[in-house]
Amino acid sequence: MSREPESEPVPVPAPTPDEDDDDAASVDTDISFEPLADADEFEEGPLEPPVPASQVPLEPAPIPVEGLQWADVDLNDAGQMDELQKFLFLNYIEDEDEEFRFDYAKECLTWALLPPGYHPDWHVALRSSSTHELLGFVAGVPLTLRLRGVILKTCEINFLCTHRAHRKQRLAPTLLAELTRRARQRGVEQNFYSAGSVLPRVLSEVRYYHRPLNWTKLHAINFTFLPSSRTIEEMETLHALPHPPSHTGLRPMTRADIPAVRELWARYSERFTLAPVWETDEVFAHVLLGSGLEGEERVVWSYVVENTDETTHDITDFISFYGLSTSALKAQSSESADAVKVMEGAYLSYYASSLAEDEEALGKRLKGLVKDVLVLAKDAGFDVLNCMTVMDNCLFLDEEGRKELMFASGTGILKWYLDNYRARPLAGMYATADASAGRGIGMVMI
Numbered sequence: 001m002s003r004e005p006e007s008e009p010v011p012v013p014a015p016t017p018d019e020d021d022d023d024a025a026s027v028d029t030d031i032s033f034e035p036l037a038d039a040d041e042f043e044e045g046p047l048e049p050p051v052p053a054s055q056v057p058l059e060p061a062p063i064p065v066e067g068l069q070w071a072d073v074d075l076n077d078a079g080q081m082d083e084l085q086k087f088l089f090l091n092y093i094e095d096e097d098e099e100f101r102f103d104y105a106k107e108c109l110t111w112a113l114l115p116p117g118y119h120p121d122w123h124v125a126l127r128s129s130s131t132h133e134l135l136g137f138v139a140g141v142p143l144t145l146r147l148r149g150v151i152l153k154t155c156e157i158n159f160l161c162t163h164r165a166h167r168k169q170r171l172a173p174t175l176l177a178e179l180t181r182r183a184r185q186r187g188v189e190q191n192f193y194s195a196g197s198v199l200p201r202v203l204s205e206v207r208y209y210h211r212p213l214n215w216t217k218l219h220a221i222n223f224t225f226l227p228s229s230r231t232i233e234e235m236e237t238l239h240a241l242p243h244p245p246s247h248t249g250l251r252p253m254t255r256a257d258i259p260a261v262r263e264l265w266a267r268y269s270e271r272f273t274l275a276p277v278w279e280t281d282e283v284f285a286h287v288l289l290g291s292g293l294e295g296e297e298r299v300v301w302s303y304v305v306e307n308t309d310e311t312t313h314d315i316t317d318f319i320s321f322y323g324l325s326t327s328a329l330k331a332q333s334s335e336s337a338d339a340v341k342v343m344e345g346a347y348l349s350y351y352a353s354s355l356a357e358d359e360e361a362l363g364k365r366l367k368g369l370v371k372d373v374l375v376l377a378k379d380a381g382f383d384v385l386n387c388m389t390v391m392d393n394c395l396f397l398d399e400e401g402r403k404e405l406m407f408a409s410g411t412g413i414l415k416w417y418l419d420n421y422r423a424r425p426l427a428g429m430y431a432t433a434d435a436s437a438g439r440g441i442g443m444v445m446i
Contacts, residue, residue, distance in 0.1 A: 044148065044423045046189060056185050061178040063126065064170045068135060070178065071125045075113055081106050087134045089327075092161045099222060103325040103342065107297045111290050111322075112158065112446045113139050116282045119186065122155065124179050126162075126171060135163040138175040140183060143192060144277040146269075147423060151277065154418070155183040157193035158446060180419075191419040194445045196412070203418050204428035204440055206388040208410035209397055211374060213346075214383040215239045221328035221343060223384070224408075239406055245372035253302040253318060258285045260315045261304060261352075268352035272391060272442025273426050273435050288320055288350065299323060300349065301380060305369075319351035319369045321377060321385070322446070346377040348387035349444050363395040370396055370405060388414065389429040394438035416441060 060070045074080050085106050094101040104112075113123065118141050126136035143156035157179065162171040180191060215235050218224040226232060253261065262284045269275040278284040288302040302320035306313050326343045351369065355362045377385050387393050387407075396405060416426070425432050426440030 042422065042424075044150070045421065047420050047422055048189075050187075050189055051184050053185055053187060057181060061174055061181060063174060065166070067129050068126050068171075069129045071127045071132075072121055073123045073125045073134075073137065074120065075109065075123055081109065083134055084137065085109060087137065087163075088159060088161055091164050092159065094329075099328065099330050100343070101327045101329055103327045105297060105299070105325065107291075107299050108322075108324060108446070109159075111286070111299045113141060114291070115141055115286050116280070117142055119182075121182055122179060124175060124182070126175065133163075135166055136171045136175050137161050138172075138179050140179050140191070142188070144279060145192065145274060146277050147274045147418075147421075152190055152418075152421070153188050154190040154192040155179065155188050156445070157191050160193075190421050192417070193419075194414050194416050196414060198415065199417060201417065201422075202415045202425075203423060204416040204426035205430070206390055206414050206416070206428040206438075206441065208412040208414070209387050209389070209393075209402070209407045210410050211385045211387075211405060211407045212239050212383070213241075213374065213378040213385060217383050218343065221341075222330065223328070223343060241375050241378055242371075243375060245375050246368060247305050247317075247372055249306040249308045249316075250303055250372060251306060253288060253304045253320075255285055255289060257304050257315060257318075258288070261288070261318050264315060264318065264352045264354065265350065268356050269442050271356060271439060273440040275442030288318075301346075301376065302349075303372075303376065314354075316355075317351070317353045317365065317369060319373055320349040321346045321373060322349050323347070323380075323382065324446070343384065344382045346373075346380070346382040346385045347444070347446075348373065348385060348393070351391070359395075362392065363401075366392060367396045367401060367405065374405070386410075388444070389438045390441040390444060391438060394436065397438075 063070070073084055075084070085104060088109075089101065089103050092102060092104075122140035124138050124140075125134055127134055138160040139158050140155040141158070143154045145152045145154055157176070160172055160175060162169075162175070176191075183189075183191065212218050212224055215224060215238075216232060219226060219232065219235070224235075226235065230238075258281045262278060262281060265278070265284070278287065288300060290298065290300045300320060300322040302318065304315045305317040307316050324345050324347060326345055328341050328343055348370070351366075353362055353365050353369075355365050374385055387397070389397060395401070397407060401407070402409075413429075416428070424434075427435035427437055428441055429437060431437045432440060
């Protein structure tokens with residue numbers, strides 16, 4: 001593992017869509033700005049021809065274990081949402097050392113799984129036939145992607161999880177097969193997902209980076225380690241942030257901003273080989289502003305930079321992040337650690353700038369915007385800001401940017417997959433022949 005000299009965060013757990021596959025990749029830890037060797041030239045496209053809806057099996061996928069049955073999870077039902085949230089906390093993502101575990105709030109699950117246009121039957125469960133206990137779950141949501149100019153209607157897969165007592169029983173691929181069958185009934189031929197594990201046809205690999213906001217708390221739960229040459233007070237000073245944010249015209253995004261922000265994103269996202277296509281203002285508002293339901297706990301924070309020098313007050317930039325809690329399991333076992341048992345993580349999400357045509361100016365602008373996000377996230381109570389080598393993040397995650405902004409490389413590697421589609425590699429932590437590092441993937445996944 002390679003670590004930054006002044007801070008050594010342990011990895012944020014990487015989502016794994018098939019916990020029955022124990023393979024792990026051995027990869028380098030640094031961003032590579034040199035392109036990968038050119039892959040053999042081939043025509044990109046579906047691996048299999050479209051299956052007419054009339055030919056998709058009407059019966060659900062066979063279950064390899066007796067005593068289980070298929071079910072849907074109604075996430076608009078408070079009881080079932082509560083059941084799912086507890087199930088994921090006890091059985092979903094955890095790091096290899098069993099120190100940290102994601103804790104998805106109900107509001108976060110609502111934001112991720114109930115976007116405008118979602119399909120209730122894509123929230124698929126396996127239950128005990130006798131007790132109706134939830135033993136497996138997978139979710140899909142509709143996602144339109146643009147990949148090298150081709151528009152693809154896909155099913156974005158997330159939260160694939162089986163009960164700990166039922167691992168190694170092939171329930172994960174069974175859940176995927178059933179969700180795929182349901183997607184094909186709607187004419188959706190491709191599944192899109194990310195994973196920590198190695199599966200066939202990796203589309204890209206990205207690395208996590210972390211910027212401590214509350215260094216002392218992170219140290220107390222063993223997320224960061226104290227260099228031998230430093231004191232805790234020195235590390236706090238080293239990671240201190242200026243106040244207030246530096247950009248004139250920076251303000252919280254509102255729903256009235258969505259049409260202009262969506263137009264800015266449409267132009268900016270052309271920089272990336274793969275990017276989501278937000279087809280309506282309603283969907284885009286959900287991504288950047290959340291569900292908007294009164295009384296719900298906030299999940300996503302979005303800001304715009306408005307040009308205050310002009311009478312038009314054009315929006316020149318926007319940037320966003322979402323929040324996700326992680327339980328520090330070892331800290332919870334210590335009586336003295338009750339105050340620090342939950343790590344509040346902010347995750348850098350979508351952004352865009354009107355300076356896309358000037359690479360040098362864009363790099364400076366992004367560094368400035370990320371500095372402001374660090375301040376905003378800390379003020380909002382977050383302990384760490386996480387990001388990946390996607391979009392234009394590598395413009396501030398190069399060696400100079402990491403030192404200036406105090407980002408440290410984690411050990412978490414996330415692989416990206418697109419089922420039933422043959423495509424050349426996308427630039428993530430490595431550059432490719434057609435894109436610099438990060439710029440192959442113009443999106444984030446929860």
